[in-house]
Amino acid sequence: MHDALATVDQRCLIDLHLHLDGSISVPMARRLAELGGMELNDTDAELGDRLSVTADCRDLNEYLQKFDLTAQLLETRAQLSECMYLLQEDLARRGYLYAEIRFAPQRHGARGLSQRDAIEAVLEGLSRSSFEAGVILCCMRGGEEVHEANLETVRLASEYLGQGVVALDLAGAEALFPTENFRDVFELARKLNVPFTIHAGEADGPGSVRAALSFGATRIGHGLRAVEDDELMEYIVKNGITLETCPTSELQTSIIDDYAKFPLRRLLDDDVKITVNADNMGVSATDVRRELLLLTNIFQLSDADIQELLLNSAHAAFASEALKDDLVRRINAEFSAA
Ligand SMILES: [Zn+2]
Incomplete structure (x- = not known):
């Protein structure tokens, strides 16, 4: 066994790209269903199948279908609060130091919650756990119908910045609704001094x-397809742009067709600020430790490589x-003790 496997057992993990609604485990789903007065008659195995894709999933549609159930589990303030709290407790148990958890406040209104209600509920959950985390608010890709809601998300992010909210994001169908269409949304974010990451270079x-970079994004969600453009890669390196990669999710949604095709060595060798994240701990059935183990096995990562990946995450955090x-110090301490 490779030496670095032991290192990944260390308790200094960070996730910068983690969706709240995609990170619901079977016990969490049962608790959220109970809170929402929803009957879940599935066995644990059946429920697991409804929450996570199969190991051989290579299909974005199969992937997205898993969010049908999780959306129904997050329709009330109590459910959103509890989900945030339980996810943080789960991360603490798994040996994480810090995480940035994202969700789209405009997507939880089925039972009448406003965006503000949804944000306050998640922040209430955040405050109940001692685990260190930040909340990223996602704007949604879509047509004219989402425009006002996105501007509202930006204004609310500005209002709650420093009270648990750390940044904004743009999520949704990238191939259908090009990033360029959302320039005014992020112009407002810049005007209000709200930092942001954007899902890009995934389906498009x-x-x-x-x-996304022209808007002023300092981090890119996934961003793998940037490697197709040398000039763009140069810009990314020169400006210290961080890529939030999520290898298993990228495989399951067919951005890459094999773990071996993940451009990890190239990105590390080119000094790209690459980070490794889970995306959706429930839907993808993974976590950062598992992602690092997979990459270690395929690319023979050294302890120094893993330390670099974790330090990239610490440096790129939307945190004080x-x-x-403190994160940097704790990561370095873990590795020097190894
Ligand atoms: Zn994502």
Whole structure:
């Protein structure tokens, strides 16, 4: 067994790209159903199948179908609060130091919750756990019908910034609704000094990453297709742009067709600030430790490589300088003790 496997057992994990609604485990689902007065008659195995894709999933549609149930489990304030709380407790148990958990406040209104209600509920959950986490609010890709809701998300992010909210994001169908269409949403974010990451270079190509960077994004969700454009890669390196990669999710949604095709070595060798994240702990049935183990086995990562990946995450966090310094110190301490 490779030496670095032991290192991944260390308790200094960070996830910068983690969706709340995609990170619901079977016990969490049961608790959320109970809170929402929803009958779940499935066995644990059946429920697991409804929450997670099969190991051989290579299909975005199969992937997205898993969010049908999780959406129904997050329709009330109590459910959103509890989900946030339980996820943080889960991360603490798994040996994480810090996580940024994202969700789209405009997507939880089926029973009448406003965006503000949804945000306050999640922040209430955040405050109940001692685990260190930040909340990223996702705007949604879509047509004219989402425009006002997105601007509202930006204004609310500005209002709750520093009270648990740390940044904004743009999520949804990248191929159908190009990044360029959302320029005014992120112009407002810049005007209000709200930092942001954007899902780009996932279903759409390098042009989408270019658009996101031109808005002022300092991090890109996934961003793998940037490697198709050398000039863009140069810009990413020169400006210290962080890529939030999520290998298993990228395999399951067919952005890559094999773990071996994941451009990890190239990104590390080119000094790209690459981070490794779970995306959806429930739907993808993974966590950062598992992702790092997979990459270690395929690419023979050294302890120094893993340390670098975790330090990239610490440096790119939408957190205070004091918290980032603390994360860096704790990661370095774990590795020097190894
Ligand atoms: Zn994502």
